[in-house]
Amino acid sequence: MNPKKIAAEEAVKLVEDGMIIGLGTGSTAYWAIERIGQRVKEGLRIQSVATSKRSEEQARRLGIPIIPLEDIERIDLTIDGADEADGDRNLIKGGGGALLREKIIATHSKRLVIVADESKTVDTLGRFPLPVEIVSFGANLTLLRLTALEGHPHIRMEGDRPYVTDNGNWIADCRFEAIADAPRLERELNLIPGVVENGLFIGMASSVYVGHADGSVTVQ
Numbered sequence: 001m002n003p004k005k006i007a008a009e010e011a012v013k014l015v016e017d018g019m020i021i022g023l024g025t026g027s028t029a030y031w032a033i034e035r036i037g038q039r040v041k042e043g044l045r046i047q048s049v050a051t052s053k054r055s056e057e058q059a060r061r062l063g064i065p066i067i068p069l070e071d072i073e074r075i076d077l078t079i080d081g082a083d084e085a086d087g088d089r090n091l092i093k094g095g096g097g098a099l100l101r102e103k104i105i106a107t108h109s110k111r112l113v114i115v116a117d118e119s120k121t122v123d124t125l126g127r128f129p130l131p132v133e134i135v136s137f138g139a140n141l142t143l144l145r146l147t148a149l150e151g152h153p154h155i156r157m158e159g160d161r162p163y164v165t166d167n168g169n170w171i172a173d174c175r176f177e178a179i180a181d182a183p184r185l186e187r188e189l190n191l192i193p194g195v196v197e198n199g200l201f202i203g204m205a206s207s208v209y210v211g212h213a214d215g216s217v218t219v220q
Ligand SMILES: O=C(CO)[C@H](O)[C@H](O)COP(=O)(O)O
Pocket: 024, 025, 026, 027, 028, 029, 080, 081, 082, 083, 092, 093, 094, 095, 096, 097, 098, 099, 102
């Protein structure tokens, strides 16, 4: 049993005819998209928006209708993964580099359902390096501000070059270790010129589906 797959497949039971679905990014959201694709082949009628080019390509390959964001006014349900989820369903996201599009889609979704294996559940957010999307212009100065917040930032690399997001930006992975006041940190980060968005998703998730090695799924 793959805990990511069973959590994702359980969450996809929430998808109904006529919905506009936000498609997440990552190895757990992958299974949700696969299952949605199967259901579309069986006759499910939905439309979708994707949080990354990778997920959009997967959806197109499976025949899931994708619509441009400009053409929609609502998203009914988004199913996405997370890097950490605490007991209040606050999250760290962006390990896969898609945090900006994920946050935009999540903000406009009536429901954000997170799918994860149990390794993602934590008491306090922060052990997973917090991804912060920054513009490349003046990145060294932006890193100084992140350092002043004790973020110990490192530019994410792909080989010998900075990793570039779908939006053409860079990611600074920050080690805060334990984030005592996540709402405050989220605000402080986004006040830094050069920071586009950060991977703290506070008060956004409606539920977290956690898959376990024994094949069970619990919902928080
Ligand atoms: O936020 C994300 C991508 O930006 C992912 O949802 C997060 O990294 C979890 O990924 P995975 O399901 O592969 O563990």
